[in-house]
Each structure stands twice: as C-alpha cells, then as structure tokens.
Amino acid sequence: MTRSMPLSLRLTLLSSAALAVVAAGAIAPASAADKTQVTLLTIGYPDKDTIDANTGATSPGIDKLEAAFEKANPDIDLVITNIAWGDGATGYTPKTEAMVQANQSCLYEMPGAASFAKRGLLQNLDELIAKDKDFKNVWGKQLETDKVWGPGGQHLYYIPDNTGERVINWDAKLFEDYGVEPLSKNPTLDEIAEKAKKLTGTDPKTGVETYGYWYQGKYTVWQFLTIAHAMGANWGGVDQTGKMTINWNTPEYLKALNWLVDMSKYAPRGALASDSMPDGFLSDDNVVAIIPEGEQGYFIQPLIANPDLQKRFRSSFNLRGSDGVGGLSTITPLAMAASCPNKDAAWTALKWLAGAPEAQAYYFQASGRLPTASTGAEAVPAIAKFPDAEVVLTQPQFAEAPYPWAASQPRFSLQNAIEAAIAGTATPADALAQAQKETEDWLAKQAG
Amino acid sequence: MTPESSPPSRDSGVVARLRRAFRGALVWYGFVLPPLFLILVFIGYPTAIAFQQSMFTEVPGGGQKFAGTYHFERLLGDPVFWGALGNTVLLGVAFLVIIIPLSTVLASMLNRVRRGATPLKVIYFLPQLTSSVAIAILFHYVFQPDWGLLNGTLRLLGVNPLPLWLAEPRYTLTGSRAAATILAVWAGLGYFIIVVLAGLQSIPNDLYDAAAIDGASPVQSWWYVTLPSLRPTFIFLIITGTIDQLARFSDLWTLGGPGGSPARSLQSIVMYIFQQGFVGSDFSLSAAAAVVFFVIVLIVTSIAFWGFLRREFSAVR
Numbered sequence: 001m002t003r004s005m006p007l008s009l010r011l012t013l014l015s016s017a018a019l020a021v022v023a024a025g026a027i028a029p030a031s032a033a034d035k036t037q038v039t040l041l042t043i044g045y046p047d048k049d050t051i052d053a054n055t056g057a058t059s060p061g062i063d064k065l066e067a068a069f070e071k072a073n074p075d076i077d078l079v080i081t082n083i084a085w086g087d088g089a090t091g092y093t094p095k096t097e098a099m100v101q102a103n104q105s106c107l108y109e110m111p112g113a114a115s116f117a118k119r120g121l122l123q124n125l126d127e128l129i130a131k132d133k134d135f136k137n138v139w140g141k142q143l144e145t146d147k148v149w150g151p152g153g154q155h156l157y158y159i160p161d162n163t164g165e166r167v168i169n170w171d172a173k174l175f176e177d178y179g180v181e182p183l184s185k186n187p188t189l190d191e192i193a194e195k196a197k198k199l200t201g202t203d204p205k206t207g208v209e210t211y212g213y214w215y216q217g218k219y220t221v222w223q224f225l226t227i228a229h230a231m232g233a234n235w236g237g238v239d240q241t242g243k244m245t246i247n248w249n250t251p252e253y254l255k256a257l258n259w260l261v262d263m264s265k266y267a268p269r270g271a272l273a274s275d276s277m278p279d280g281f282l283s284d285d286n287v288v289a290i291i292p293e294g295e296q297g298y299f300i301q302p303l304i305a306n307p308d309l310q311k312r313f314r315s316s317f318n319l320r321g322s323d324g325v326g327g328l329s330t331i332t333p334l335a336m337a338a339s340c341p342n343k344d345a346a347w348t349a350l351k352w353l354a355g356a357p358e359a360q361a362y363y364f365q366a367s368g369r370l371p372t373a374s375t376g377a378e379a380v381p382a383i384a385k386f387p388d389a390e391v392v393l394t395q396p397q398f399a400e401a402p403y404p405w406a407a408s409q410p411r412f413s414l415q416n417a418i419e420a421a422i423a424g425t426a427t428p429a430d431a432l433a434q435a436q437k438e439t440e441d442w443l444a445k446q447a448g
Numbered sequence: 449m450t451p452e453s454s455p456p457s458r459d460s461g462v463v464a465r466l467r468r469a470f471r472g473a474l475v476w477y478g479f480v481l482p483p484l485f486l487i488l489v490f491i492g493y494p495t496a497i498a499f500q501q502s503m504f505t506e507v508p509g510g511g512q513k514f515a516g517t518y519h520f521e522r523l524l525g526d527p528v529f530w531g532a533l534g535n536t537v538l539l540g541v542a543f544l545v546i547i548i549p550l551s552t553v554l555a556s557m558l559n560r561v562r563r564g565a566t567p568l569k570v571i572y573f574l575p576q577l578t579s580s581v582a583i584a585i586l587f588h589y590v591f592q593p594d595w596g597l598l599n600g601t602l603r604l605l606g607v608n609p610l611p612l613w614l615a616e617p618r619y620t621l622t623g624s625r626a627a628a629t630i631l632a633v634w635a636g637l638g639y640f641i642i643v644v645l646a647g648l649q650s651i652p653n654d655l656y657d658a659a660a661i662d663g664a665s666p667v668q669s670w671w672y673v674t675l676p677s678l679r680p681t682f683i684f685l686i687i688t689g690t691i692d693q694l695a696r697f698s699d700l701w702t703l704g705g706p707g708g709s710p711a712r713s714l715q716s717i718v719m720y721i722f723q724q725g726f727v728g729s730d731f732s733l734s735a736a737a738a739v740v741f742f743v744i745v746l747i748v749t750s751i752a753f754w755g756f757l758r759r760e761f762s763a764v765r
Contacts, residue, residue: 218704218705218707269610270593270599272709409728416707416712419711423616423618
C-alpha cells in the first residue's frame with residue numbers, strides 16, 4: 001500500500017529541484033568560462049587503452065594525454081580529435097587539409113607542415129617565442145633545423161612533439177673478441193672504416209665468420225645521405241617561392257658513394273637484398289659488428305625487455321656534418337594554425353605537448369615514439385637506464401632537417417643509383433649522373 | 449467487323465514479333481546489364497580517362513593543357529621505361545618457356561597415376577590459392593643470400609661461392625630475375641598442370657589405340673598424339689600466361705620494393721606506371737605508359753587471335 005504525497009509538499013520539492021537545476025546550470029558555465037578551450041588534432045594514437053595481443057603490454061588511450069594535460073594546466077580545456085593514419089583518400093592528409101580549411105583545430109600534429117607553412121596557414125612560432133619571457137628551449141638544435149619557408153621568410157612553424165631516431169648500433173662482444181677498441185660515442189667516418197676492416201674475418205674466439213659493417217639494402221639511401229652530409233654534401237634546398245633544387249651529382253656525393261661502395265665489402269654479401277637489421281641482431285648469433293641506421297623500433301623495446309642485451313648491443317651517435325647535425329629526421333611536427341583564436345593558451349599547450357615529460361612519456365607508451373626534448377630521460381626512465389641512454393635519448397635533437405622529397409621520386413632515383421653502384425652495374429659517377437637526370441625531370445614537372 | 453476483330457497489319461505483325469522476341473530476351477538483358485554497367489564504370493571510364501590524361505599536362509594551380517604526344521616522346525626517351533619493359537618481357541618469356549614444358553610433363557605423369565591423383569592435384573594447385581604477396585614474402589626468405597633457406601641448403605651441400613639471388617641485379621641464372629621466375633613458376637605450376645590435364649583427358653582414346661596398332665611406343669604416342677592434340681590448350685595457356693605476365697605487379701613489388709630493387713632489376717612495366725603516378729605524381733607520364741601497355745596487350749591478343757585462335761574457333765564451328 002502506498003500513501004500519496006500532499007500536494008503542497010510535492011510543489012515544494014519540485015520548486016526546490018528546479019532551483020537546484022537552475023543554480024547548477026548557472027554555476028557550470030561559469031566554471032567552463034574560466035577555462036580557455038584549445039583544440040588539437042592528433043594522428044594514430046589509440047582512442048582507448050588497448051592491450052597488445054602478443055605481448056600483453058597496454059597502450060594508453062589518447063584520453064590519458066588529455067587528462068595529464070588538464071591536470072598540469074587547469075586553466076585550459078584541451079579538446080583532442082584523434083584520427084587514424086589511414087591511406088589515400090581516407091588518409092590523414094585530406095583530413096588535415098579539411099580541418100585546416102574549416103578552422104576546426106588550433107593545434108595540429110602535421111606531417112608535411114612545411115607545405116602548410118608556405119601557404120600561410122600556420123602561425124610563425126618565432127613571434128610567440130619572442131614574446132614569451134619564460135620560454136626555455138628544451139629541443140636543442142631542432143628549433144633551428146626545423147625552420148621552413150613561410151610568407152614572412154624562413155621561420156619556426158612547428159616544434160616536433162615526438163620522433164623516431166637513427167643511431168649507430170654496435171656489438172661490444174665482437175669488438176672485445178677481436179681486441180678492437182669500442183666504438184666511440186661520436187664516431188667519425190675514418191674510425192668506422194678502420195674498425196670495420198679489423199672486425200671482418202674469422203672471430204678469433206669463436207671461429208665464426210663475422211662482418212665489420214652493415215647497410216640496409218633497400219633503404220640504404222638514408223645511410224648514404226648521412227655519410228654524404230658528414231663529408232660536407234648538401235642536397236639543395238627550397239627557396240621562398242617554393243622552388244626546390246637538388247644536387248646529387250657533386251664531388252661530395254661521389255666521394256660518399258665511393259666510400260659506401262668500399263665499405264660494402266665489409267658487409268655480408270647479401271646485404272643489398274635486405275630491408276632491416278642483419279639476421280641474428282640482438283641475439284647470440286649476431287655476426288655484424290657495426291650496424292648503422294639503428295631505428296628505435298628495432299632495438300629499444302627488446303633492450304628494455306632484456307636488460308642483459310644492453311651491455312652487448314650498444315649505441316653511438318649518428319655521423320654529423322660540420323653543422324653539428326646528421327641522420328634522418330623522423331619527427332612528428334606539432335604546429336599552430338594561423339587562424340587559432342586563442343594563441344596564448346594554444347602556445348602554452350603546444351609547449352607542454354612537445355616538451356613536458358608527461359607528454360613525452362605518453363608518446364613512448366602509446367606508440368614507441370621517442371622524446372624530442374631534453375626532458376626525455378625523465379619521461380622514459382626505462383631508456384635512462386641504458387649504458388648509452390644519452391645517445392638514445394638525445395640523438396633526435398641532432399637529426400638533419402626533414403627532407404621535403406623523402407617520399408618522392410628523388411629518393412627512389414638516388415636509392416637506385418646507390419644499389420647500382422654497390423652491385424657494380426654502374427660506376428658511382430654514372431649512377432649519380434642518372435639519379436640527377438631523373439631528379440631534374442621530376443623537379444621540372446613540379447615547376448610545371 | 450469491329451476494330452477489335454480486324455486482322456493485324458504486316459507492320460504490326462513485325463512489331464509484335466520483335467516485342468515478343470525482346471520480351472523473351474528481356475530477362476537475359478537483365479542479367480547482362482549489371483556487369484556491363486560495372487565494366488563501363490570501373491574499366492571503360494578509367495581507360496578513357498587514361499587515354500585523355502596521356503595527352504594532357506596538369507597545370508600548377510589546377511586545370512590541364514593539351515600536350516599532344518609530348519608524354520609519349522618522354523616515355524620513348526626514358527631508359528627506365530625501356531628497362532621496365534625489357535624486364536617484363538624477359539620475365540614473361542622465361543616463365544612461359546619453363547612452365548609450359550614442365551607442366552606438360554608433370555600433367556602427363558599425373559594423368560597416368562591411378563591412386564592418389566586427387567591429393568597430388570590439390571597439392572600442386574595450392575599455391576594458386578595463396579596470396580601472391582604471401583608467396584613473395586615467403587620467397588624473400590627463401591632467396592635471402594646470407595641466411596635464406598635455399599642458400600642454407602646449398603651451403604650444406606658445399607656450394608661455394610653461394611648465389612646472390614635477390615642481391616644480384618645482373619642477367620645471370622642465379623640473380624634476382626631468376627629468383628622472381630622460380631617464384632612465378634612455383635606459384636603458377638598448379639594451374640598450368642590442371643589445364644594441361646584437362647586437355648589430356650579430352651584426347652580421344654581411339655587415337656592412342658590407332659597409334660598402338662601402328663606399333664608406336666609410349667614415348668612415340670606422347671610425341672605424335674598427345675602433344676599435337678594439346679595445341680589448343682597450349683595456345684590458351686600462352687595467351688593467358690602472356691597477359692598475366694605483362695601485368696605482373698604484386699609479387700615483384702613485395703620482393704623488390706617500390707623501385708624494383710636491386711637496381712631496378714625487378715621493375716615491371718606496371719610497377720613503372722604505379723611509381724610514376726603515385727610516387728612521382730607524374731600522372732600524365734604514367735597514363736602514357738599505361739596506354740603503351742594497353743596497345744602492347746592489344747597487339748599480343750590480336751596476334752594470338754588471328755594467328756591461332758581463329759583457326760581453332762573455325763574448327764569448332
């Protein structure tokens with residue numbers, strides 16, 4: 001049996017409830033209004049926490065980045081749109097273009113940011129840095145190498161928020177077996193050549209045939225460009241009008257190609273057919289002593305999982321040119337749209353997303369990407385325990401500026417030239433001349 | 449006489465007959481039209497666009513301008529194009545020269561097997577059902593010069609120096625082209641065997657009986673009866689095999705990457721078309737190469753039809 005509530009009491013309760021709703025409504029917008037909204041486009045992170053079916057490792061969802069940011073910046077409401085890399089018409093490129101055109105976001109993870117900068121769609125960050133009295137450069141030389149052409153000249157239009165890297169891996173056990181001094185932290189071309197020659201032959205302790213040097217067959221172009229840069233070569237550039245010049249057929253590149261062809265004698269005979277690290281890498285069966293182009297994905301997680309390997313498989317900095325940089329850049333640029341309505345808050349967010357240890361830790365946990373900032377050791381303590389932690393964590397700060405043609409015809413023409421020279425089907429000079437001709441055809445087409 | 453009962457005129461009789469005929473065939477047109485529509489949309493239209501694109505050049509900022517034969521002239525002067533065309537022809541010829549005799553011999557032996565023929569046919573045919581990309585990944589390991597399966601076996605047999613396979617771009621019997629040919633033969637052998645087997649089983653026994661009465665040995669029967677009777681089968685296999693080989697792409701791409709490594713030795717004409725278009729963004733040159741490829745396939749098919757198939761069709765009629 002139920003008893004009905006008196007009408008007066010019901011009216012009183014209803015009135016109270018309505019007042020409470022109105023009051024809450026009045027309070028909530030006031031709280032949100034205190035926060036400045038900053039919108040961010042990210043690419044390729046998990047939307048929610050995911051568990052790897054093979055390893056059982058958890059990759060944190062993008063909401064974890066948002067939560068960490070808002071905890072550190074309570075005055076800013078970060079709204080993240082996370083898209084997949086995708087492919088072709090459904091890839092990130094047309095989606096980014098659509099969002100930029102529609103002013104849908106303030107901050108963008110933006111591969112290909114240089115072309116957006118050239119079109120005047122990005123904020124010149126040099127202006128924001130000049131106004132920011134508290135600005136601290138935790139990205140090193142990257143703030144110089146990442147400058148690209150925009151409407152007002154060559155400026156900083158993005159800061160890398162995470163990166164891949166290319167270090168020189170080397171097998172300490174093989175060095176010890178042969179009684180060769182370990183590879184130095186900043187090896188030179190001469191040191192590599194000299195030690196590679198000594199390390200090629202029959203291992204005096206195990207009797208196994210070993211090799212001093214390695215090159216990644218189908219991807220040797222990146223190694224070659226690093227070697228050439230260390231020898232003083234310069235691929236060219238892009239001028240203010242967007243016109244690109246590329247010069248492969250120079251004495252420096254020829255010298256570099258001759259050097260690489262010579263070094264290929266100290267690598268396994270079939271290296272030209274490879275597309276990654278040598279068989280046995282990171283195991284007791286490894287037979288290659290110096291392994292350039294050590295990409296983060298090949299060695300970092302296995303070394304974390306098996307700390308014993310850290311003593312044997314070591315890392316040195318990649319080769320550098322006279323400008324102090326060297327090695328392929330595989331950064332993820334973080335840029336601000338010129339149309340962003342609240343640039344102060346967006347600048348605060350950009351600095352945090354590209355430099356804060358919490359953000360850097362998130363990128364590593366979610367996708368294995370490395371820190372770009374000097375706060376990296378704090379961000380990924382597992383790497384900080386490596387004997388070569390400094391090398392692994394700071395190499396990205398010394399990478400060359402991104403190559404604007406990295407996914408275009410000049411790369412494939414040069415790669416073919418290198419393969420032909422190593423295989424002996426063309427002389428290094430002829431191979432570079434052919435690459436130059438193909439590249440010039442491509443450049444002519446770009447110019448219309 | 450009421451209008452309803454008047455006899456139909458001659459014209460209306462024809463119309464009625466046509467209408468009846470059409471009504472009877474309507475259902476068949478209904479079946480034919482959807483695939484025809486799909487062919488026009490997904491093959492006819494892109495083909496027409498490729499022809500149009502090959503004679504125009506994109507203008508920066510949008511739009512196109514007429515270029516006439518300019519892109520074809522560029523193509524003729526491009527050694528990379530000729531290299532890709534040469535690779536395609538060489539790989540295709542090597543494939544057919546090996547696979548047709550091999551499949552004929554194996555099918556003839558299989559035709560004599562009384563027990564276990566079906567499992568053998570299934571085993572031979574299995575690679576045909578496997579993705580060409582998966583097969584290429586597998587063969588990439590098989591032909592890896594330093595730690596691949598094949599060289600590992602040769603090392604155990606004391607072979608020295610070991611072949612370089614996928615690291616050797618020269619024209620040798622143990623180079624990258626040879627490896628790609630072995631892969632293609634392995635993958636296609638089952639299909640060729642099944643087709644030849646069907647051809648063998650369609651040969652009337654009377655011919656063999658007559659040969660036996662004439663005192664022919666088994667080898668003579670095979671040479672003088674079996675092989676000539678397989679002529680239509682060989683023609684069919686040569687034509688379809690040639691067109692398949694001209695259009696080869698996915699396995700070579702998997703073995704050699706976008707540039708047909710090493711040193712473009714595995715770059716086929718379709719890979720060239722793809723690379724010019726989607727890597728070099730030179731869609732006009734890519735379209736011109738596609739048009740040349742279309743013409744080559746058309747010529748091969750026409751020669752096959754006028755030279756061989758027409759005679760076979762006439763014989764059937």
